[in-house]
Amino acid sequence: xxxxxxxxxxxxxxxxxxxxxxxxxxxxxxxxxxxxxxxxxxxxxxxxxxxxxxxxxxxxxxxxxxxxxxxxxxxxxxxxxxxxxxxxxxxxxxxxxxxxxxxxxxxxxxxxxxxxxxxxxxxxxxxxxxxxxxxxxxxxxxxxxxxxxxxxxxxxxxxxxxxxxxxxxxxxxxxxxxxxxxxxxxxxxx
Ligand SMILES: [Zn+2]
Numbered sequence: 001x002x003x004x005x006x007x008x009x010x011x012x013x014x015x016x017x018x019x020x021x022x023x024x025x026x027x028x029x030x031x032x033x034x035x036x037x038x039x040x041x042x043x044x045x046x047x048x049x050x051x052x053x054x055x056x057x058x059x060x061x062x063x064x065x066x067x068x069x070x071x072x073x074x075x076x077x078x079x080x081x082x083x084x085x086x087x088x089x090x091x092x093x094x095x096x097x098x099x100x101x102x103x104x105x106x107x108x109x110x111x112x113x114x115x116x117x118x119x120x121x122x123x124x125x126x127x128x129x130x131x132x133x134x135x136x137x138x139x140x141x142x143x144x145x146x147x148x149x150x151x152x153x154x155x156x157x158x159x160x161x162x163x164x165x166x167x168x169x170x171x172x173x174x175x176x177x178x179x180x181x182x183x184x185x186x187x188x189x190x
Contacts (some may be wrong), residue, residue, distance in 0.1 A: 015073055018132055038063075053132075103127045154179075156169075
């Protein structure tokens, strides 16, 4: 069978990419290590998300705060996927991170016209936590949030946004193929 996903899945809405770095709560399968299990792992993920998150120097206390915010964001999204109301502590935690990272827009001008750039008032730690919390809050408050699904492969629980009505897997080339191959062998076992 093709290998399960070992590298972090990126390219979903940012809050889903964020939560998908959790170690899989795989059932009976050796789960990959936590991408945020080390400062360098988190730094590597930030580099993969460089088009959506600004570079900040990761420290051990910041790594722990990011993991805490990921737990809360993940619990909120898990609730949504299961058609439940997100627990209040998860909403409180996201709001606390939002409060710690105020931002303001600045009008800039390029050759062809004006555009807004968002400037974060916080230092690096608050800016990263604020950016992640802001993305989570915007997503949870958006219509897109109702399209959040969990991968249907039996040993995968990555989240994805079901922008295509027939999408069932986090990755059709990994979990989709794996599931199809497993079904094929099941059918031809005897
Ligand atoms: Zn999957």
